Amino acid sequence: MNNSDVVTALAENWDMSLAETRRLLDTIVNTFKENLAQGTSFTIPELGTFDTHTRSKRRAYNPHYEQFMMLPPKRVVDFRPSKGLKEDLKDVEL
Amino acid sequence: MSEKVTFQELIDSIAEQTNNSKKFTHDFLKDLVSVINSGLERDGSVNIAGLGKFKLRRMNEREGYNPQTGEKMTIEAHNKVVFKPYKGLRELVNAPYSDEDPKMIDEDETVASQEDIEDISEEEKVSQQPPSDEPAEVTDEEEEGFIPTGPPPTVKSDVEDSEDSTEEDRDTTGDQAPWDAGEDEEKEEEVKAEKKEQEDPFGISSSEEGKEADEDVVEYRPPDEEEQESSSLDQHLDKAKKEGKQETDEAVEQEQPEPEEEEVETEPEPAEEPEPVMTSDSGSKVSRDSYIPSFKKNQTPPWIWGAAAVIGLLVIVLAIWFFSSGNGADQQAEQSIASTQTQSEEVTEQPESQTTRPATSEEESVSESSESDSQSQSQSQSGTQTPGQSTAQENASNQPQQLQQNGTVTRSVARGQTLWGLAQKEYEDPYLWPWIYDANKASIRNPDIILVGQTLSIPVPDEANYGLSATDSLEVAVGYVETYRWYKNNGQENAKYYLWAAKIYDQNVFDHITQPIDEDDLAFANRVR
Numbered sequence: 135m136n137n138s139d140v141v142t143a144l145a146e147n148w149d150m151s152l153a154e155t156r157r158l159l160d161t162i163v164n165t166f167k168e169n170l171a172q173g174t175s176f177t178i179p180e181l182g183t184f185d186t187h188t189r190s191k192r193r194a195y196n197p198h199y200e201q202f203m204m205l206p207p208k209r210v211v212d213f214r215p216s217k218g219l220k221e222d223l224k225d226v227e228l
Numbered sequence: 229m230s231e232k233v234t235f236q237e238l239i240d241s242i243a244e245q246t247n248n249s250k251k252f253t254h255d256f257l258k259d260l261v262s263v264i265n266s267g268l269e270r271d272g273s274v275n276i277a278g279l280g281k282f283k284l285r286r287m288n289e290r291e292g293y294n295p296q297t298g299e300k301m302t303i304e305a306h307n308k309v310v311f312k313p314y315k316g317l318r319e320l321v322n323a324p325y326s327d328e329d330p331k332m333i334d335e336d337e338t339v340a341s342q343e344d345i346e347d348i349s350e351e352e353k354v355s356q357q358p359p360s361d362e363p364a365e366v367t368d369e370e371e372e373g374f375i376p377t378g379p380p381p382t383v384k385s386d387v388e389d390s391e392d393s394t395e396e397d398r399d400t401t402g403d404q405a406p407w408d409a410g411e412d413e414e415k416e417e418e419v420k421a422e423k424k425e426q427e428d429p430f431g432i433s434s435s436e437e438g439k440e441a442d443e444d445v446v447e448y449r450p451p452d453e454e455e456q457e458s459s460s461l462d463q464h465l466d467k468a469k470k471e472g473k474q475e476t477d478e479a480v481e482q483e484q485p486e487p488e489e490e491e492v493e494t495e496p497e498p499a500e501e502p503e504p505v506m507t508s509d510s511g512s513k514v515s516r517d518s519y520i521p522s523f524k525k526n527q528t529p530p531w532i533w534g535a536a537a538v539i540g541l542l543v544i545v546l547a548i549w550f551f552s553s554g555n556g557a558d559q560q561a562e563q564s565i566a567s568t569q570t571q572s573e574e575v576t577e578q579p580e581s582q583t584t585r586p587a588t589s590e591e592e593s594v595s596e597s598s599e600s601d602s603q604s605q606s607q608s609q610s611g612t613q614t615p616g617q618s619t620a621q622e623n624a625s626n627q628p629q630q631l632q633q634n635g636t637v638t639r640s641v642a643r644g645q646t647l648w649g650l651a652q653k654e655y656e657d658p659y660l661w662p663w664i665y666d667a668n669k670a671s672i673r674n675p676d677i678i679l680v681g682q683t684l685s686i687p688v689p690d691e692a693n694y695g696l697s698a699t700d701s702l703e704v705a706v707g708y709v710e711t712y713r714w715y716k717n718n719g720q721e722n723a724k725y726y727l728w729a730a731k732i733y734d735q736n737v738f739d740h741i742t743q744p745i746d747e748d749d750l751a752f753a754n755r756v757r
Contacts, residue, residue, distance in 0.1 A: 135267035152689070154340070170317065175231065180258075180262075182311075193694065203332050211313045220308070
C-alpha cells in the first residue's frame with residue numbers, strides 16, 4: 135500500500151478532497167518529523183512509540199581498503215509497535 | 229529517550245496548524261492508524277510519504293527460555309512490525325552528527341575514548357577502568373582523564389592514550405565535536421606528517437628520533453613513506469581537524485593551541501614506540517584514500533566563487549532567452565483561455581442565481597447555464613465557480629462515496645459543480661480537469677455539461693508530492709487531446725488551443741494518439757512550443 139492508497143482511503147473515509155487529505159497527512163508527518171529531529175519521543179495509541187537513540191562510535195572494517203575505520207556516532211529513529219498492533223498482525227499471511 | 233510528548237499535545241499542535249477541531253484531528257489520526265493497520269494486513273507494507281515504511285516481517289519458530297521458570301519453550305512463528313525511516317528523516321534526525329565522516333585508521337590503533345555519549349552507562353564506565361590497568365605497558369599511560377569504551381585494547385601500542393588524556397580537557401571547549409577528542413592522536417599524526425612533508429620531505433633530517441622530537445605524534449604511519457605520499461589534500465583536511473600546535477609551522481592553521489610543555493614531555497616517549505610497530509603496508513593506501521576531503525570545515529577555495537558567478541550569469545542569460553522566445557505565443561493562448569473562463573463565470577452567474585431561488589429542477593439549471601457556456605469558448609463547466617464549490621461541498625457529503633481499486637475516487641456531482649471546480653478541489657489545479665473528463669468519457673458526452681448526481685471516477689495522482697508523475701501527465705495530455713477532438717467536432721474555433729495545452733503536459737503525447745489529428749492544428753500546437 136503506497137502513500138496514494140493511504141490518501142485515497144482517508145479521503146474516502148472523511149469525505150475530503152484528495153488535496154486536502156494529502157495536506158493534512160503532510161502536516162501530521164511533519165509534526166512527527168519535528169519531534170524526532172529534536173529527540174522527543176511520542177506514542178501513538180494502537181500504533182506504537184517513536185523515539186531516537188544515539189549509536190556510539192565504533193570501529194569497523196572496510197574490506198575494499200583492507201583497513202579499519204572509525205565510524206562516528208549516529209542518531210537513529212526507533213519504532214516499537216504497540217501490543218494491539220502486534221497482536222492483530224501476528225498471524226497474517228505474508 | 230530524553231523527552232516525551234503526549235498524544236494530546238501532538239493533536240493540539242496539529243489541530244492548530246491545520247485549523248481543524250481537536251476532535252477531528254484526533255479522529256483523523258485514529259483513522260490513519262487503522263488505515264495503516266489494514267494496509268499492513270492487506271499488503272504487508274505501508275508507505276507514508278516523508279516518514280517511512282511500515283513492514284511486516286516473518287519470524288520463524290525458534291527455541292527460547294521461559295524467563296520465569298527457566299525451562300525451554302518454543303516461540304512460535306509470528307510476524308513483527310518494522311518501521312524503516314526514509315532518507316530524509318534519517319538525515320534530519322542525524323543532523324547533530326552529520327558533519328562527521330568515517331575515518332580510516334591503522335590496525336594498531338585502539339578504540340579511542342568517548343565523551344558524553346548517551347549510551348554509555350555508568351556501569352560501563354566503571355567497569356572499563358580496572359581492566360585497562362591490567363596490561364603492564366598500559367599502566368603508565370592511562371591516566372584517566374578519559375574513559376575508554378569497549379573491551380580493553382587487545383592490540384598493543386596504547387601509547388596514544390597519554391596524548392588523549394592531555395587533550396581531552398581542552399577539547400570540550402573547542403570547536404571540535406566531543407567525540408573527536410579521542411581522535412587527537414590521529415590528527416596530531418596528520419599534522420606531524422604534514423609538517424614533515426613541508427620541512428623534510430625526503431627524510432633528510434637524520435634519525436627518526438630527531439624528527440619525532442620535533443612535534444606531536446601525529447599519526448601512525450611509517451614516517452618515511454607517509455611524508456612523501458600525503459597530499460596537499462590532507463593538509464587542507466587537517467587544518468580544521470587537528471589540535472596539535474606546531475612549534476614552527478605557520479602554514480597549518482589550528483583551532484586549539486596547546487601548551488607546548490606537555491607535548492614535549494610526552495612526545496619522545498610515545499613517539500619512539502610507534503616506530504617499530506608501524507610496518508603496515510597499508511600505509512600507502514592510507515595517504516590518498518583515507519581522508520575524505522571535507523570542504524565543509526575548510527574555507528571554500530576562492531575559485532569556486534568565480535565559477536559560481538559565471539554559471540549564475542549563464543543561467544540568467546538562458547532564462548532571458550527562453551522567456552523572450554516563448555513568451556509571446558504562451559501569453560496569447562493563456563489569456564484567451566483565461567478570459568473565456570471569466571466570461572463564462574459572469575454569464576452563468578446570473579442565470580444561476582435566478583434559477584436557484586425558486587426550486588427548479590437541478591437538471592434545468594445545469595442545462596441553462598450550459599447553453600450560455602457553449603456560446604462562449606470556455607473551459608469552465610456548467611455552474612458557477614466559487615459559490616458552486618461551497619454548495620457542492622455541503623451536498624457532496626450526502627452522496628455516497630466509493631473507493632475503486634485502480635487508484636480512483638468516486639464522487640457524485642453536486643449542484644453547481646463543474647469539472648474545473650472538481651479538479652480544483654481534488655488536485656488544487658483546475659487545469660487538470662481534462663484528466664477527469666477522459667477518465668469518464670463513457671458518462672460525459674459534452675465536456676461542458678455534467679449532471680448533478682452523476683458519479684465520476686476521479687483519478688488519483690501517483691506521486692506523494694504535489695507534482696504529477698509522468699504517467700499522470702500523459703493521462704492529462706490525452707485528456708486534453710480528447711477535449712480538443714470534441715470541441716473540433718462540434719465546431720469550436722479555439723479547439724486547437726487544447727491541443728497546444730496537451731503538449732504542455734506531455735511532449736510526446738501525439739505519439740500515443742491513434743486517431744489522426746488535423747494537420748494544421750497539429751502544426752500550431754507544435755510550433756508554439
